[in-house]
Amino acid sequence: MAIMEISVVPIGTESTSVSPFVAECVKIVEQQGLTYEVTSMGTEVEGAVDDLLTLAAQMHQAPFTQGAQRVLTIIRIDERRDKELRIAGKKAAVLKRLREMGIER
Amino acid sequence: MAIMEISVVPIGTESTSVSPFVAECVKIVEQQGLTYEVTSMGTEVEGAVDDLLTLAAQMHQAPFTQGAQRVLTIIRIDERRDKELRIAGKKAAVLKRLREMGIER
Amino acid sequence: MAIMEISVVPIGTESTSVSPFVAECVKIVEQQGLTYEVTSMGTEVEGAVDDLLTLAAQMHQAPFTQGAQRVLTIIRIDERRDKELRIAGKKAAVLKRLREMGIER
Amino acid sequence: MAIMEISVVPIGTESTSVSPFVAECVKIVEQQGLTYEVTSMGTEVEGAVDDLLTLAAQMHQAPFTQGAQRVLTIIRIDERRDKELRIAGKKAAVLKRLREMGIER
Numbered sequence: 001m002a003i004m005e006i007s008v009v010p011i012g013t014e015s016t017s018v019s020p021f022v023a024e025c026v027k028i029v030e031q032q033g034l035t036y037e038v039t040s041m042g043t044e045v046e047g048a049v050d051d052l053l054t055l056a057a058q059m060h061q062a063p064f065t066q067g068a069q070r071v072l073t074i075i076r077i078d079e080r081r082d083k084e085l086r087i088a089g090k091k092a093a094v095l096k097r098l099r100e101m102g103i104e105r
Numbered sequence: 106m107a108i109m110e111i112s113v114v115p116i117g118t119e120s121t122s123v124s125p126f127v128a129e130c131v132k133i134v135e136q137q138g139l140t141y142e143v144t145s146m147g148t149e150v151e152g153a154v155d156d157l158l159t160l161a162a163q164m165h166q167a168p169f170t171q172g173a174q175r176v177l178t179i180i181r182i183d184e185r186r187d188k189e190l191r192i193a194g195k196k197a198a199v200l201k202r203l204r205e206m207g208i209e210r
Numbered sequence: 211m212a213i214m215e216i217s218v219v220p221i222g223t224e225s226t227s228v229s230p231f232v233a234e235c236v237k238i239v240e241q242q243g244l245t246y247e248v249t250s251m252g253t254e255v256e257g258a259v260d261d262l263l264t265l266a267a268q269m270h271q272a273p274f275t276q277g278a279q280r281v282l283t284i285i286r287i288d289e290r291r292d293k294e295l296r297i298a299g300k301k302a303a304v305l306k307r308l309r310e311m312g313i314e315r
Numbered sequence: 316m317a318i319m320e321i322s323v324v325p326i327g328t329e330s331t332s333v334s335p336f337v338a339e340c341v342k343i344v345e346q347q348g349l350t351y352e353v354t355s356m357g358t359e360v361e362g363a364v365d366d367l368l369t370l371a372a373q374m375h376q377a378p379f380t381q382g383a384q385r386v387l388t389i390i391r392i393d394e395r396r397d398k399e400l401r402i403a404g405k406k407a408a409v410l411k412r413l414r415e416m417g418i419e420r
Contacts, residue, residue: 057260076284077281082121097127184386233412308353
């Protein structure tokens with residue numbers, strides 16, 4: 001089990017707005033039925049690495065079908081073999097430590 | 106106004122757990138009083154670019170004070186001059202488009 | 211044709227040195243017969259996006275076979291459909307502009 | 316001593332070509348007198364972390380002065396305290412290991 005953070009950016013599209021492109025990418029994640037989280041800087045998805053990279057290839061193609069001629073895709077994959085890594089669990093571990101330090105989020 | 110996504114990773118620390126290091130970094134953000142969001146893959150912070158990069162320098166130093174000998178810091182900064190960019194607004198724009206496509210998050 | 215920049219980082223290894231892990235990853239690229247470039251911060255490879263992501267999956271696995279329990283892989287893919295994108299050509303385009311600005315590298 | 320890899324990307328420009336923007340950013344690095352390397356996916360610079368992030372802020376501003384309305388800047392900083400980290404040395408360490416594995420670059 002791994003977590004992927006992915007951001008797909010169309011280049012040279014005239015408009016500075018990228019949300020129509022981002023939404024189309026998130027739709028592809030939604031259709032895969034994988035657990036995911038939308039953030040302001042990308043999409044986090046959990047799953048097996050091979051599945052995540054297959055998904056990344058599909059997301060990267062999406063802006064081209066919407067007219068973009070150049071696409072930059074930024075991916076980070078975090079995988080642990082000693083422990084199950086999940087979006088909710090990883091975030092909860094940080095929030096728990098913050099609470100121990102007196103910071104409530 | 107810009108949004109920064111930052112992830113600070115200690116290298117060669119024996120333990121595969123990084124949450125103690127991450128929490129210390131988030132504490133630094135908290136002390137700055139900037140608007141931020143903790144995600145499973147990093148921390149998103151909004152502010153002026155100069156302030157964000159000053160903050161990034163402080164966060165990058167934190168693991169060294171906790172004993173790390175090598176630190177990898179990954180940063181993405183997204184800045185618009187034609188419109189105010191904020192974490193909540195940017196995420197809401199994507200979720201709105203998803204709803205229009207019939208996807209409820 | 212696209213260019214991928216990839217960096218595979220083992221987390222929680224005892225040593226701060228990562229070159230044995232990096233070399234093993236580069237060996238995998240070499241065996242694929244794809245055009246690539248080693249830089250101080252990662253490996254750049256050119257090819258079709260599907261091939262590049264298949265390669266990325268193999269490179270991401272490598273540190274686990276060398277004993278790592280956690281691996282962070284950072285990928286950027288740049289693809290153009292209006293023009294052939296190659297490592298040598300893309301770098302040459304920047305160097306040409308620099309020369310026009312009086313900067314010789 | 317640290318190494319920074321930085322890539323500054325204008326968003327919503329009409330052209331898919333980014334080399335005029337990249338060259339302007341490299342010019343800023345050149346003027347600082349820091350040791351750097353141009354790759355096909357960005358610029359690698361070595362120096363103290365504070366100096367590198369000050370430089371990053373200047374490079375991030377450059378596309379705005381050239382007419383861009385949105386800029387995405389991607390940064391990775393690798394710093395070691397147990398050993399001096401330099402672009403040439405880090406790359407040489409990987410190439411040396413590759414030669415020991417029978418791969419000549």
